[in-house]
Amino acid sequence: MSWNDSVTEPTRRPTRSTYIPPYLRTTASNNTTPFGSQTDFSSGPRFSAPNRGRGHGGGRGRWGQNRQFHDRPTNANPFDLVEKFDELEVVEDGNVGQGINFDAYEDIPVETSGSDIPPAVNTFAEIDLGKALNENIRRCKYVRPTPVQRHAIPIALAGRDLMACAQTGSGKTAAFCFPIISGIMRNPKSMSVPVWGGRGGGGVAYPLALILSPTRELSCQIHEEAKKFSYQTGVKIVVAYGGAPISQQLRNLEKGVDILVATPGRLVDMIERERVSLRMIKYLALDEADRMLDMGFEPQIRRIVEQMGMPRPGPRQTMLFSATFPTEIQRLASDFLSNYIFLAVGRVGSSTDLIAQKVEYVQEMDKRNYLMSLLHAQSANGAYGKHALTLVFVETKRGADALEHWLCMNGFPATAIHGDKVQMERERALKSFKTGVTPLLVATDVAARGLDIPHVAHVINFDLPKDIDDYVHRIGRTGRAGKSGLATAFFSDKNMPLAKSLVELMVEAKQEVPPWLTQYAESSSTYGSSGRGRRYGGGKFGGRDYRNSSQYNSGDDYNYTQYADSYAVSDSYAAATSSAFPYDATPNSAYYAGGGIDSNAVGSRGYNFDQEGIVASGWE
DNA sequence: AAAAAAC
Numbered sequence: 249m250s251w252n253d254s255v256t257e258p259t260r261r262p263t264r265s266t267y268i269p270p271y272l273r274t275t276a277s278n279n280t281t282p283f284g285s286q287t288d289f290s291s292g293p294r295f296s297a298p299n300r301g302r303g304h305g306g307g308r309g310r311w312g313q314n315r316q317f318h319d320r321p322t323n324a325n326p327f328d329l330v331e332k333f334d335e336l337e338v339v340e341d342g343n344v345g346q347g348i349n350f351d352a353y354e355d356i357p358v359e360t361s362g363s364d365i366p367p368a369v370n371t372f373a374e375i376d377l378g379k380a381l382n383e384n385i386r387r388c389k390y391v392r393p394t395p396v397q398r399h400a401i402p403i404a405l406a407g408r409d410l411m412a413c414a415q416t417g418s419g420k421t422a423a424f425c426f427p428i429i430s431g432i433m434r435n436p437k438s439m440s441v442p443v444w445g446g447r448g449g450g451g452v453a454y455p456l457a458l459i460l461s462p463t464r465e466l467s468c469q470i471h472e473e474a475k476k477f478s479y480q481t482g483v484k485i486v487v488a489y490g491g492a493p494i495s496q497q498l499r500n501l502e503k504g505v506d507i508l509v510a511t512p513g514r515l516v517d518m519i520e521r522e523r524v525s526l527r528m529i530k531y532l533a534l535d536e537a538d539r540m541l542d543m544g545f546e547p548q549i550r551r552i553v554e555q556m557g558m559p560r561p562g563p564r565q566t567m568l569f570s571a572t573f574p575t576e577i578q579r580l581a582s583d584f585l586s587n588y589i590f591l592a593v594g595r596v597g598s599s600t601d602l603i604a605q606k607v608e609y610v611q612e613m614d615k616r617n618y619l620m621s622l623l624h625a626q627s628a629n630g631a632y633g634k635h636a637l638t639l640v641f642v643e644t645k646r647g648a649d650a651l652e653h654w655l656c657m658n659g660f661p662a663t664a665i666h667g668d669k670v671q672m673e674r675e676r677a678l679k680s681f682k683t684g685v686t687p688l689l690v691a692t693d694v695a696a697r698g699l700d701i702p703h704v705a706h707v708i709n710f711d712l713p714k715d716i717d718d719y720v721h722r723i724g725r726t727g728r729a730g731k732s733g734l735a736t737a738f739f740s741d742k743n744m745p746l747a748k749s750l751v752e753l754m755v756e757a758k759q760e761v762p763p764w765l766t767q768y769a770e771s772s773s774t775y776g777s778s779g780r781g782r783r784y785g786g787g788k789f790g791g792r793d794y795r796n797s798s799q800y801n802s803g804d805d806y807n808y809t810q811y812a813d814s815y816a817v818s819d820s821y822a823a824a825t826s827s828a829f830p831y832d833a834t835p836n837s838a839y840y841a842g843g844g845i846d847s848n849a850v851g852s853r854g855y856n857f858d859q860e861g862i863v864a865s866g867w868e
Numbered sequence: 869a870a871a872a873a874a875c
Contacts, residue, residue: 462872490874513874520874544872644870667872693871714869 356395361793362589366402369393375401377430380481385426388476394419396593400567401426407565409588411537411581411793415571415720417700417728418594421473424533424567428457429474429483431531431565432506438528440484440504453501453524455486455508457531458558460549462539464489464511464671465678466698470535471509483507488524490514491671498523507531512540512548519556526558530565532584536697537568538577538717546580553584561586571724572717578794590793603727603735605759607750610738615710616654618738623660623688626706636705637681640690641722643711651710652690662688665695696722704728709737716749739765747772 358368369375372385372393393401396414403410404427414420432439435456443451459474461467471487478485486505488497490513497514501523508515508524518524532553534540540549558564566584573581582588610618619640626638642648645666652664663677663686674694681689682701689695690710696718704726713719719737727733737750747768754761 464873494875511873513872515874517874539872542872544870548873696871718871 356594357592358395358399359592359792360399360589361796362408363587365589366406366408368398369402370398375405377426378433378481380433380479381426381430381477384477384479384481387479388422390422394423396420396591397423397426399591399593400424403589403591404428404565404567405430409561409565409585410567411573411578411585411588411590412567412569413571413573413590413592414569414594415724417724420535420569421470422477424459424535424569425470425474425477427567428459428507428531428533429478429481432456432483433481435530436482438530439482440506442504443502450498450521450523451502452522453486453505453508454528455505455524455526456528457507457533458515458526458529459507459509459533459535460512460515460540460552461509461535462511462545462697463694463699464491465674465694466535467509467511468675469698469700474507474509478507485509488514488518490517491674494518512545512552515552516548516556519552526552526556529558530563531567532558532564533567533569534584535569537570537581538572538574539570539697541577541580550583571721573794575794575797582795590795592792603723603733603757605723605754605757606734606736607739607754607762607765608736609762609764610740612740612742615738615740616651619651619655619708619710620658622708622736623655635684635703637684637687637689637701637703638706638708639681639695639701639704639725640688640708640710641696641713642690642692643713645692647711648690648692655688655690660688661686662690664690666692667694693718693722695725699725700728701725702728705733707733707735709735712737712739712743712746712750714746716746716753719746719750720753744768744772 370392372382372390377385396412396418400410400412400414400420400423404424412420412423414423438456440454440456443453459467459470461470467487467489471485474485483506484504485507486497486500486503486509488501488508488510490511494514494517498518501508501518515524519526534549539545552558561584566586566588568581568585570577608618623638626636640651640662642651645668648664648666649668652662655662663680665674665677665681669677677686677689678695678699678701680686684703693713696713707723707726709719709722713722723733723735726735739747739750743750747765751761751766751769
């Protein structure tokens with residue numbers, strides 16, 4: 249595949265003066281890496297420096313003059329810093345030489361629609377991502393692309409817009425990062441050089457790629473991942489999010505930025521301060537795109553994408569990733585896309601077989617005592633501590649504080665994370681949880697999506713969420729890295745509206761449903777269930793391209809009529825999901841649950857991907 | 869109705 253052809257003429261950012269080729273950019277710390285002291289000047293692309301451009305960035309700031317490569321900040325080796333790396337080594341050592349049955353990939357249902365869809369690849373070797381990126385893939389111990397990567401990367405490398413449906417944990421960060429990094433390296437002339445900043449002076453940074461995510465911690469995580477992928481590529485990644493001093497983030501921007509990872513608020517702030525311009529954005533990725541486009545976020549995202557100088561769809565390549573794409577969200581999202589390809593990998597919105605889901609009927613007033621006995625039983629089993637973390641979700645920030653306090657008063661090493669805490673507390677809580685210092689974390693939905701926290705053995709929905717998709721995201725924090733997980737929900741009278749979809753989800757995941765819950769589900773479904781308070785109408789777990797629904801029916805290979813009918817007769821989760829994949833609509837079919845190559849499903853099929861390091865390296 | 873996201 250000659251995606252090379254699709255690469256556009258190199259563009260130069262408006263205000264720049266000194267060009268530093270990539271192979272000079274990353275040499276400063278080469279000798280300190282554990283991956284050899286090679287300073288392989290031949291590995292970088294050779295090209296001549298472009299003409300110097302006169303700065304015209306709105307009169308603000310200038311690019312550096314004659315900045316030498318040794319002036320650049322030392323490039324810390326992310327493979328050293330990320331603690332996951334140690335786990336990778338352990339995992340690998342313990343499992344050397346085991347065969348992997350990659351035929352299992354073939355069973356994953358995949359739906360693509362759109363025009364001229366580039367074929368999927370089976371190996372990274374089939375894709376020319378470049379030497380540096382291939383090295384990083386090796387360092388990350390990604391042996392084979394995950395299913396979403398197999399499909400999404402060729403699509404993205406072909407320059408196509410993409411709406412991709414794959415559950416968190418299916419390797420989507422890499423799926424959009426690899427093509428972005430590769431694309432930027434293919435246009436070396438456009439790569440950043442440091443902004444001449446000076447104290448308070450402030451230049452304008454012109455990132456080529458923008459990755460937006462809904463929470464600060466998720467942006468940090470993406471940044472950490474992306475740094476690993478871009479190691480020694482010369483591609484510079486900067487993260488910007490609120491709650492942290494803006495000064496340091498601005499300084500980071502001044503050192504040069506190709507890819508900006510950000511939360512929306514801080515990004516808008518920086519744009520308004522004229523410290524960031526979106527004028528040169530070539531790649532836009534929205535992680536957790538359905539969340540980014542829900543009621544709370546949509547106006548802000550629309551403003552960023554449509555009203556702050558970003559190039560239009562077409563000149564800009566846009567990639568949306570999410571576990572779920574409700575029809576209504578797809579409709580909104582299509583404003584940002586041009587001739588896009590829709591991709592759904594795995595059973596969309598489904599949870600995984602290896603997460604055992606329990607639902608207990610617990611009255612509000614009994615919840616604390618019930619939690620206490622649960623935790624006592626847990627610690628008696630030894631299922632507790634550094635490698636058996638318990639994540640407790642509550643509905644409100646106040647509730648999180650109260651429960652944290654109560655747990656601590658009762659001798660449990662708990663901490664809490666929610667949006668009313670200052671960022672430092674949030675980060676401290678997360679770290680303390682991750683490291684097992686406080687193996688109990690009470691959290692609001694701030695921690696529900698995307699976060700990759702190894703060793704979460706138990707997710708407790710102390711308060712159930714209102715929406716079943718939030719439930720799916722929450723329980724997806726456990727059962728990772730091939731380990732089994734447990735999810736316990738406290739179901740109270742307040743949760744009656746959730747009964748139906750919860751039962752359907754559990755049936756789908758082959759979980760034992762308590763009879764009382766089935767009864768609730770049936771009684772709640774007798775009235776108002778179909779077409780009622782579903783935020784986005786039918787197809788909430790839209791694993792299907794909305795363009796293929798009736799009014800868009802252009803007649804390709806799907807049976808749209810049947811699909812539409814299934815929504816008409818049943819507004820159910822099961823109907824939505826089982827109709828998502830025409831290849832195998834059998835409810836009990838053993839394809840990977842949860843989108844992509846979910847480690848749990850893999851494990852349940854008897855394949856252990858840990859040995860390849862794929863699972864343990866963090867897929868979010 | 870809550871949560872998230874700027875200062």
